[in-house]
Amino acid sequence: MYKPCRVLLLTPDDGLVRAVSDTGLEPWALRRTGSGAACGIPPERTLTTDDPARTLRDLVADAGAGSGIDYVVSGGDAEPAVLDALRNLDPGPARTASWLPDRAELRRILGREPAPGPADPDGDEPEPVCLVDTVSVSGMHLLLGIAWPERRPPLGESEQAGVRETVRRLLDLIGHEFGGMRTEVALTPAGPSPVKVTGTPLQVASLDPGTER
Structure with a gap:
């Protein structure tokens, strides 16, 4: 019988809940x-407790017994004790997020020239840049939202899909598997071009019984 991958959200805002559901996770x-x-999550899928940090540790201890939770995701605004418990789950995500390519490294990875910058010698306006927020769960890149630049016509659906695909492809190329990222994407005449990636406070840990703790 099929069992969807379950993701326990410690800071379940609307965007995060929607991103998890859109990716086929529960x-x-x-x-x-x-x-x-909790935003958009029914009561039967909500764990209510007087001590969230202890409950999280109990879930880890019970992982091998089939608690049903596969991953835990949290924003940086969770309770300090809960964040401490989350950091102790899996050292892998922290190592993955420790390396972020700079602009020169992005050009090497993508094999393309940089997008025009603000100091264009011809006096042209710089290419507009959108901000794409994602969280990655075991290599699946969940789209949280896109902040489109002001003062430009709305993008069509195919152009928006191109931005989403560009970001997901970039995260695959740099080997990002866990945690939050913000990618700045220049909207050039030749298509979307990533210019910068930075980590965000979103954290992800695995409750897989085989995960090293």
Whole structure:
């Protein structure tokens, strides 16, 4: 019987819940008693507790017994004790996010010239840049949102799809598998061109029984 991959969200905002669901994963929530309902997650998939950090540690200890949770995702605004418990789950994501390519490295990886910058000698306007936020779960890149530049006509669906595919391809090329990223993408006449990637406070850890702890 098919069982969807379950992702426990410690900071279940609307964008994160939607991104998990759109990728075919099953969002669950962990929240403190009395903190209000989790955004877009039904009660039967919400773990309510007086001690979220302890509950998270209990889930890790029970991973081999089939707790059902495969991954844990959290933003940087979670409770400090919960973040400490999350950091102790899996050292792999922290190592993966420690290397981020600079602009020269991006050009080498992508095999292309940089997008025009703001100091264009011909006095032309720089190419508009959009900001693409993602979180990666075991190599699956979940799109959280795109901040499109102001003062330009709206992009068509095919152009938007090109931006999304460019970012996912870049994250694959640099070997990013876990955690949050923000990618700046220049909208050039030749197509979308990444110019910068930076890490975000989103953290991801695996509860797979075989994961080293």
